Amino acid sequence: MSASLRLRSAVADATERLSVDPDRTTAVVAAMLGIDVLWWLLLYGGHVPMPGMTWLMMTADVPMAAPGAMERAVFHVGTLEAVVGYTIMWGVMMWAMMQPAMTRFTREYAAAYRGSGLGAVRALGAFLGSYYVVWLLSACVPLxxxxxxxxxxxGVTREYTHLVIGGVLVLTGLYQLSRFKRSFLRTCCESVAPHSDGPVRALQRGLNHGVRCVLTSFGIFFLVMIFFGEMNLVWMVALTGAVTIERLPSWGEELAVGIGAVSLISGLVVLLARPELPVPFVL
Known part of the structure; x- marks a missing residue:
């Protein structure tokens, strides 16, 4: 057997062993992972607006990872351009953190589409576009x-550190344990029914799903992350993992309850025992 024939035989054998079909769902998963890498590269490569950063770190002597640091910088600049820049930064950050959690749902959404591949791309593109808009606009919460x-x-976190951090953890624990939160989580984890959404219907579904995702993740992202410092890489990775695993249909609700219980107990410990907290306020 010639060398070329042996090479082709080896490639064919390797392809057969991998057993990967380039179908619609595989393409969706690959695209979601690729887009997520893009969001993280934009965020930590410094390719997103960060208004007021020079003042914050050079003049105010506040680390970027401090609670409320980004918001403090935006309010110092005090212009509409700064607010828009912050909103873009916040949007990219939330897209990066929510993309892994959305991979399963978008895969099922594409698999449930009854129509051509081009139609599926249009529907999924419209769905994700409006979903991203919801997370972009959620920047108004920390502001x-x-x-x-x-x-x-x-200012309030630095002045009343134990009260704020402990209170935030207690509130997050109660939120995680609430029926309200768990009902939204079940919706995020449910299977997608067969559909043939056009772009308009897909936009509507993306907006609805985005609002539900914000409410599902409210305690984790809009309490814990903001008051612990949203630009803290360790917290970002940990919370990304938490919201991703929460959305596993098999045992995500159990994890949500577990996070709630741990958060509630931790908050009580902070409020009562007042331990030293690793929260940076100055450089």
């Missing part, structure tokens, strides 16, 4: 916190 809290997120 609202910063506007109404005395001294902003940074």
């Amino acid at each position: 609202l916190y910063n506007a109404v809290l005395p001294g902003g997120i940074y």
Whole structure:
């Protein structure tokens, strides 16, 4: 047997062993993972707007990972451009953290589509586009916190560290254990019924699913992450893992309850025992 024939035989054998069919669902999973890598590269490569960062770190002497640091910087700049820049930064960050959790659902959404491959691409593109918009607009939550809290997120957390951190953990625990949260989680984990969504219907479904995802993750992202410091890489990775595993249909609800119980107990310990907390406030 010639060398070329042996090479072709080896390639064919390796392909057969891999047993990967380039079908619709495989393409969706690969695309979701690839897009997620893009979001993380944009975020940590410094390719997203970070208004007020020079002032924050050079003049205010506040680390980027401090609670409320990004919001403090935006409010210092105080322009519409700064708010828009922050919103873009927040959107990319949330897309990066939610993309793994959405991979299973988007795979099922594509698999349940009854129509051509091009139709599936259009529907999925519209669905994800409106879903991303919801997370982009959720930037208003931390900005609202910063506007109404005395001294902003940074100021109130630094002044009353144990009260704020302990209270946030207790509230997150109660939220995780609530029927409200668990009902939304079941919706996120349910199977997708066969459909033939056009772009308009897909946009509507993406908006609805995005709102449900925000509510499902409210305690984790809009309490714990914000008041522990949203630009803390360790917390970002840990919370990304938590919301991803929560959405596993088999035992995600059990994890949500477990996170709730641990958060509640931890919050009580912080409030009562007042241990030293690894929260950075100055460089």
